[in-house]
Amino acid sequence: EVAALPKQLEKLEVSNTFKIDLKDSDLKPFEELGSGNGGTVNKILHVPTGTIMARKVIHVEANATVRKQILRELQILHDCNNPYIVGFYGSYINEGDLSICMEYMDLGSLDSIYRKIGPIKEPILADITLSVLRGLIYLHETHKIIHRDIKPSNILVNSNGEIKLADFGVSGQLVNSVANTFVGTSHYMAPERIQGGKYSVQSDVWSLGISLMELAIGKFPFPPEGIVLPIFDLLQYIVNEPVPPLPADQFSVEFQDFCNKCLIKDPHKRPNFKYLIKHRFVITAEAENVDMKAWAKEVGEKLK
Ligand SMILES: CC1(C)CNC(=O)c2sc(Nc3ccc(I)cc3F)c(C(=O)N[C@@H]3CCCNC3)c2C1
Numbered sequence: 001e002v003a004a005l006p007k008q009l010e011k012l013e014v015s016n017t018f019k020i021d022l023k024d025s026d027l028k029p030f031e032e033l034g035s036g037n038g039g040t041v042n043k044i045l046h047v048p049t050g051t052i053m054a055r056k057v058i059h060v061e062a063n064a065t066v067r068k069q070i071l072r073e074l075q076i077l078h079d080c081n082n083p084y085i086v087g088f089y090g091s092y093i094n095e096g097d098l099s100i101c102m103e104y105m106d107l108g109s110l111d112s113i114y115r116k117i118g119p120i121k122e123p124i125l126a127d128i129t130l131s132v133l134r135g136l137i138y139l140h141e142t143h144k145i146i147h148r149d150i151k152p153s154n155i156l157v158n159s160n161g162e163i164k165l166a167d168f169g170v171s172g173q174l175v176n177s178v179a180n181t182f183v184g185t186s187h188y189m190a191p192e193r194i195q196g197g198k199y200s201v202q203s204d205v206w207s208l209g210i211s212l213m214e215l216a217i218g219k220f221p222f223p224p225e226g227i228v229l230p231i232f233d234l235l236q237y238i239v240n241e242p243v244p245p246l247p248a249d250q251f252s253v254e255f256q257d258f259c260n261k262c263l264i265k266d267p268h269k270r271p272n273f274k275y276l277i278k279h280r281f282v283i284t285a286e287a288e289n290v291d292m293k294a295w296a297k298e299v300g301e302k303l304k
């Protein structure tokens, strides 16, 4: 009988460590990692377990019921376990601020990386594309979650050269109403979404295409060279004007073709994940298995 006990304990042990009961008083903040639309992120230490985490604090103007609803729905994040999704430790609310504690990705976002060390080379972009697609497919197929906010600042990197997604809404309708107070019409949104149409998983494909082009050329691809447009005109431009092509002499035909397909304006004509994960641009990434760890090391050196 005694022999049987440790097995059960062991199982109990593992599940408990996964679900740390987070309290503000157990968290020791370090430097701020960034602040963007509607939230700030800090590096923190969970003192009782010695775990380094990233904590995002979002000010949520909502009554107690809505706040309870948000916390209940965020519990879904405990089940989002995948190599291409940023880990989740827990969330809590105090004084109207929602705190989301997640895996610390020490090299930050692709947005801050390309702005510091320049455009990302194609073979690295191919591996990034593969990771992002695998993360999006996992969220959609396992949890029926559409990311809704794919952009370079929500694609995170760590020194193992791992690429993971964060900031995806797990919320139901109610919480979405709260989320809408944040969601400015982001310029990564697909034309059908900018025009107030139904948001589908196909809209994430558009956002992936735009994000890859930006990372490849080192600037947001719309409008072409030089002109700076106010947001409303930019959104009009994205809806009405043709997608500026990648400079053909600098990129492979596979990469150009991959981006062109993601940026088909009609969501029904735009390829789905099933098609994209088999595209030559992505298949070569799988074959060549680029040394992402070496790239991450180089990035880490340059970010210092
Ligand atoms: C309403 C909301 C805060 C709660 N419900 C929600 O469903 C969420 S979840 C979630 N974030 C999140 C998601 C997954 C991981 I891993 C880590 C995370 F921080 C977020 C979140 O951060 N949203 C931000 C608000 C500011 C504008 N950009 C998007 C949300 C939205």
Ligand SMILES: [Mg+2]
Residues within 6 Å of the ligand: 036, 153, 154, 167
């Ligand atoms: Mg974000």
